[in-house]
Amino acid sequence: METHHLSRYPFLKAASELVRANSVSLDDLLSHPAYEESRRRGKQRVLDALNDLKVGQAPSSADDVTNLLEVLSYPVARVLVSCVADEFLVRRYALAEAKTMNERLETADFDVMIEVAEDLGVSAHLESDMLSMHFCDFLRYTSGLRGKDWKLVNHEMRKGYVLLSKKKFGRVLEQALSERIEMELPLPVTDDIIGAVSKDVAEISEIVAQLREKMRDQDFGEITITKFPPCMKKLTSMAEKGENMPHAGRFAITTFLSTLGMPVDDIVKTFFSSPDFDNSMTVYQVRHITGDGMGKRYSCPECATMRTNGICVDMDDLCRSGRIRHPLGYYRVKTMSSKRRKDEPEKEQKVEAPRPA
Ligand code: SF4
Structure with missing residues (x-):
């Protein structure tokens, strides 16, 4: 099969067969100088995914060696993601x-x-x-x-x-x-594998931590539905009306409310009207998604994921402004502009206040 084709679709079984046919071992792939380019491209795949939600251009080459190195960047990326295990x-x-x-x-x-x-x-x-x-x-x-x-x-x-x-x-x-x-x-990885890519894993982990940090633990102040983006307003209204919500919708509204600081009990109440409401099951699911002090805490999906899941709805001018990549970003912008509105009269008052004699 044409190697250029496999370099564009490196997840195909034929791509794995190409790697096998070339007798490339995982050890060599992660450490031999001959595969330096695959390691560079593999890391770039992961960084591109984090920064741009895509994995960049495959080289347009008729050269089988170049194409094989690009195919190999795919398993490298998978190893890196597995080692970070986030x-x-x-x-x-x-x-x-x-x-x-x-x-x-x-x-x-x-x-x-x-x-x-x-x-x-x-x-x-x-x-x-x-x-x-x-x-x-x-x-x-x-x-x-x-x-x-x-x-x-x-x-x-x-x-x-x-x-x-x-x-x-x-x-x-x-x-x-x-x-x-x-x-x-993530794939199971040994200590040797982690050791071989430790520098890249540390760098990627740091970027992941920064991105996660950006999306959580932010002081959003009092939770106000008027600042919700249209997608979350829609999900909240579906929950209130007891309309059946897709799983992706429940996940999105739960993570969104949790990041805004809503306690688990209050999030559970959001689903009271749901036709299939089961208190203990809902408490379990909400605690699982939010971590609730026990473990992994899931992040609210970005707009791109919301779109993929078909729950980005009723986009307004702010959504379309090009500034919004995350529902929490929408909430942040609304919070900042309402703070600015509140601050303005105070400034005016200060200017108008009489100076002491
Ligand atoms: S663009 Fe983002 S914030 Fe706006 S409705 Fe879609 S998912 Fe929600």
């Missing part, structure tokens, strides 16, 4: 790889899309110049996507296969790859 990093990296694949599929022909789909376990074929996938796969990977565009009834079906545009087909595959990577990582 749930936020795993999710972000998985999404970045999946988004990059989808972007590359936009210019790929139908054969490549079918090949990628089959590799991801999605049963697909070409149906009179349209791509189609089995309805079970469609339902599985679109369950978190909201909107009528993703409802099965709004698609033409032929013998159990759903006909999809190229764009939609790619979007479903993005979800499939993201879920697959999230499921696979």
